[in-house]
Amino acid sequence: MLVFAKIKSIQQKIKSLKKGTAIGFVPTMGALHKGHLSLIKQAKKENDIVIVSIFVNPTQFDKQEDLVNYPKTIDSDLSLLKSVSCDIVFTPTADEIYSSNIISQLFNFDGLEHQMEGKFRDGHFDGVGTIVKRLFEIVTPTKSYFGEKDFQQLQIIRKMVEKHQISTKIIGCEIYREADGLAMSSRNSRLTKEHRKVAPFIYKTLKEAKKEFGIKSAIEVIDWVENEFKNQPLLELEYFEIAVEETLQPIKNKDQEQKYRAFIAVFADKIRLIDNISL
Numbered sequence: 001m002l003v004f005a006k007i008k009s010i011q012q013k014i015k016s017l018k019k020g021t022a023i024g025f026v027p028t029m030g031a032l033h034k035g036h037l038s039l040i041k042q043a044k045k046e047n048d049i050v051i052v053s054i055f056v057n058p059t060q061f062d063k064q065e066d067l068v069n070y071p072k073t074i075d076s077d078l079s080l081l082k083s084v085s086c087d088i089v090f091t092p093t094a095d096e097i098y099s100s101n102i103i104s105q106l107f108n109f110d111g112l113e114h115q116m117e118g119k120f121r122d123g124h125f126d127g128v129g130t131i132v133k134r135l136f137e138i139v140t141p142t143k144s145y146f147g148e149k150d151f152q153q154l155q156i157i158r159k160m161v162e163k164h165q166i167s168t169k170i171i172g173c174e175i176y177r178e179a180d181g182l183a184m185s186s187r188n189s190r191l192t193k194e195h196r197k198v199a200p201f202i203y204k205t206l207k208e209a210k211k212e213f214g215i216k217s218a219i220e221v222i223d224w225v226e227n228e229f230k231n232q233p234l235l236e237l238e239y240f241e242i243a244v245e246e247t248l249q250p251i252k253n254k255d256q257e258q259k260y261r262a263f264i265a266v267f268a269d270k271i272r273l274i275d276n277i278s279l
């Protein structure tokens with residue numbers, strides 16, 4: 001497994017690959033877990049080589065505190081990457097990516113950026129767009145893998161690739177969960193024992209909401225979820241929304257032709273957890 005921190009060196013390596021080599025790319029912020037590994041394993045199956053980037057992108061954090069506290073576990077990340085036969089790891093510094101100008105490019109994602117996470121995390125998706133576009137330019141991947149865990153991000157990346165005519169195929173990968181249903185996340189390691197114990201309530205409620213959606217209106221399901229969280233003092237609901245998968249517009253009425261998804265964000269003390277389910 002090769003590890004590069006410099007743009008020039010990884011580009012030289014990529015240039016030296018045989019023409020037509022299929023490159024699978026998995027961008028991450030490190031603190032790797034089995035959710036990340038599931039993306040890498042899928043990329044291994046579908047490409048000749050796999051490149052993983054580890055970069056905690058400063059421009060996508062709206063709170064400095066979150067950036068500073070983001071877990072950094074590079075030694076264990078590298079051994080996990082070796083264990084799944086990752087070929088190349090890219091670990092640039094912020095200076096390498098941004099020089100001294102740590103700011104985002106501004107994007108228009110046709111409104112996808114104003115829904116859900118966009119309402120609560122100022123400038124987040126401009127930061128995501130900026131780093132992912134830059135990484136695509138450097139890595140020139142054939143296929144790029146993103147988790148449905150961050151479904152809004154996945155749709156935004158699809159939109160960016162389409163609008164900016166970037167030639168990589170975006171592959172969405174299923175959410176990987178703990179045995180008790182909690183969606184794997186680098187943030188889970190920061191939960192207190194008490195909060196970790198109640199956190200599976202989030203997915204349990206999503207699954208029940210899916211059942212309810214079969215027989216009730218969207219508004220009734222939203223009311224029901226909001227009430228469920230009122231009885232759960234350790235978890236504070238930030239939002240629960242039902243939206244059209246493609247546009248992420250919150251729904252008014254059900255239409256048989258459309259695919260819907262429910263989205264949730266919850267605070268477990270200071271740790272913010274997100275999850276979603278296809279309805």
Ligand code: AMP
Pocket residue numbers: 027028029030035036038039145146147148149150173174175176177183184185186
């Ligand atoms: P992150 O390091 O949190 O930026 O995540 C890197 C990639 O891994 C993103 O595309 C995430 O959506 C994906 N990812 C993170 N957690 C999971 C999970 N539990 N299941 C599937 N994909 C995930």
